[in-house]
Structures are given as C-alpha cells and as structure tokens.
Amino acid sequence: MGAYLRATPALLDVVAVLRDTWPGETWGLAVCEASGRPTGTVYPLLERLERHGLLSSRWEADDVARRGPRRRLYRLTGTGTAWAGSKLNGRRQG
Template sequence: MSTYLRQTPALRDVLCILLDAHEETWGLRVSAASGRPTGTVYPLLERLERAKFVASRWDIERDGPGPRRRLYALTEEGRAWAQSKGLSSTPTTSRGKS
C-alpha cells in the first residue's frame, strides 16, 4: 500500500460508519452519521479508495431528483484492516471535530 493513512479520530469515525453499513452508502450520509464535515469525509474516502480499502461507484439506478450519488463500501481487505485496528461500528466520542 503506497497511501499513508494516519489513524485520526475522523478516519476511525468514517471506518466505523462503513463497518456498520449493510449496503453501499453515499458520502453525505457518512458525513451526517459521523458528525464530520464533508470537507473531511470525502478526502478520507478518496484516500481509502486509493488504498483499496473502499470501493465506489456511481448510483445509476437512482430515479429521484438531484444529482447522482457516489456510493461507497468497504472492500474485504478494508473490512479486515479496519477490524485489525480494533474498530467496530461505534464511532469515537470526539465526533464533530476534525
């Protein structure tokens, strides 16, 4: 893995949300669930994707109004990595701080 992932509280929160998700989820939902701003969440999702810990795709089946959503999910490698770091589906208590 060539991407450096510093284990910050924000990264831990994002990983916990993704661990808890039972299906693909979009970045704004991760932001809302973690209490982190989108300016923190989207760069983390991008880094996780470059590290092959997260996979993403455009939601082309969406029929509702508004722009398409980018859907994110942990890969098997990402799930194993997050769990090896002792993470579960419970975000840290420092939510809302970047």
C-alpha cells in the same frame, strides 16, 4: 496497500460508519451525517481509503427514482473490512 494510513479519530469515525453499512453501500453525505464530520474532512478520507484499496466506489445509476443528482456510493472492500476491524478493535481497547 503500499503506504501507511494513520488512524486519526476522524478516519476511525468514517471507517466505523462504512463498517456499519457493510456489505451495503452508502453515499458521502450520509457518512458525514452519521460520523458527525464535515464534508471537507470526509471526502478526502474516502478518496484516501479508496486509493489504498480499502474502499470501492461507483456512481449511482441514472434511472434512480428519486430527485437530485446521482450519488457516488461507497463500500469497504474485503481488505478494508479486515483493516477496519483491526483499527476499530484497537480503538475500543485504547
């Protein structure tokens, strides 16, 4: 991770949702709903986390047995999980 990521309240809310689903995957709109943050906040944060190697994503398979467009699924990486733990522990203390 080359650049510093500022741990804003919105970022910490998103990371908490992702950590709570780890090692599973979740999609962006579910992160929005669980964090209480709007899509215009969540999706740029997801992209930033992925760019820094803290998050990985993949497109849902085409043959999913549900209606609607494919979802992009997100998951914290091992590094992201450790980073999330340190940031969220600091959040509880301060």
